Amino acid sequence: MSEGSFAPEALEDLVVAKQPEINEVQSSREYAPTQSIARLLALPLEQRKVVDKPITAATKVCLIGDGQGADTKLFSSVVRPENITSVNYDLREVTAANERFEREGSAVRMKQADITNADSLRNAGLAEGSQDLVVAAHVLEVPIFNTQIGDEVARQKAAQNEKSFADNIANVLKPNGEALIFSYPQRLTQKEATRLGVEKVTPDAAKFYDIEWRQDLTYAELSAIRSQDELTKLFGDKFTVIIDNTADGYAVRLKNSPL
Numbered sequence: 001m002s003e004g005s006f007a008p009e010a011l012e013d014l015v016v017a018k019q020p021e022i023n024e025v026q027s028s029r030e031y032a033p034t035q036s037i038a039r040l041l042a043l044p045l046e047q048r049k050v051v052d053k054p055i056t057a058a059t060k061v062c063l064i065g066d067g068q069g070a071d072t073k074l075f076s077s078v079v080r081p082e083n084i085t086s087v088n089y090d091l092r093e094v095t096a097a098n099e100r101f102e103r104e105g106s107a108v109r110m111k112q113a114d115i116t117n118a119d120s121l122r123n124a125g126l127a128e129g130s131q132d133l134v135v136a137a138h139v140l141e142v143p144i145f146n147t148q149i150g151d152e153v154a155r156q157k158a159a160q161n162e163k164s165f166a167d168n169i170a171n172v173l174k175p176n177g178e179a180l181i182f183s184y185p186q187r188l189t190q191k192e193a194t195r196l197g198v199e200k201v202t203p204d205a206a207k208f209y210d211i212e213w214r215q216d217l218t219y220a221e222l223s224a225i226r227s228q229d230e231l232t233k234l235f236g237d238k239f240t241v242i243i244d245n246t247a248d249g250y251a252v253r254l255k256n257s258p259l
């Protein structure tokens with residue numbers, strides 16, 4: 001692949017209009033690369049598959065919610081930069097990712113978009129039926145997808161967000177496209193949250209989620225955790241679903257047509 005020639009546009013031109021309806025209160029920390037993705041991409045071509053399409057330099061891949069771009073960087077060691085679309089809601093992370101890509105001479109850029117909003121995905125260049133592969137590691141856990149917190153309105157909104165997540169992934173994929181979703185099987189302990197540097201919830205954010213605030217409350221406690229059955233139910237309408245238990249939690253492998 002060719003690296004070293006990055007697009008000259010100003011970083012701010014790459015950021016699509018911010019979607020106001022999603023709240024800003026999300027966990028933000030420095031995210032490490034996903035080890036399962038690193039291992040997958042290191043495999044020889046014939047084994048380098050999520051379901052049955054080998055990942056090559058020509059694979060159109062979209063990363064959703066990739067923090068500061070660690071997994072996007074992993075993909076850029078295999079996939080040509082023009083075939084990588086990386087979108088994330090958090091503007092601070094988008095800026096950090098792009099500063100890093102620029103510093104490292106990578107042509108890849110992250111754009112701001114919201115996986116629950118089809119228009120924002122289109123604005124970020126994700127046309128319907130355009131992608132071979134979508135990857136989202138630990139995005140479904142963020143509180144906006146938690147149907148167990150807040151009042152009835154908040155719970156319904158979370159259920160709608162969760163559905164939009166699955167629908168929008170199906171929409172941007174080609175007919176035989178595949179997706180790889182990582183989801184934690186259980187909540188982080190307070191100790192793990194502290195070690196990882198998961199952000200504390202502010203009193204305002206707790207109010208937003210309609211939960212009682214305390215000093216040591218972290219976003220880890222608000223994260224949406226799903227069983228294998230719940231994950232199968234969420235994606236089963238649109239995809240063939242395969243779930244593996246990995247060191248990165250459940251690896252949910254999806255194909256948007258029957259195997």
Ligand SMILES: C[S@@+](CC[C@H](N)C(=O)[O-])C[C@H]1O[C@@H](n2cnc3c(N)ncnc32)[C@H](O)[C@@H]1O
Pocket residue numbers: 022026027031032034064065066067068087088089090093113114115116136137138139141142
């Ligand atoms: C828990 S972090 C996981 C980061 C990284 N993928 C990893 O596995 O370490 C959740 C990520 O999802 C992003 N995110 C949250 N809501 C989103 C949304 N509606 N659309 C796109 N990305 C979102 C956050 O900005 C953050 O980067």
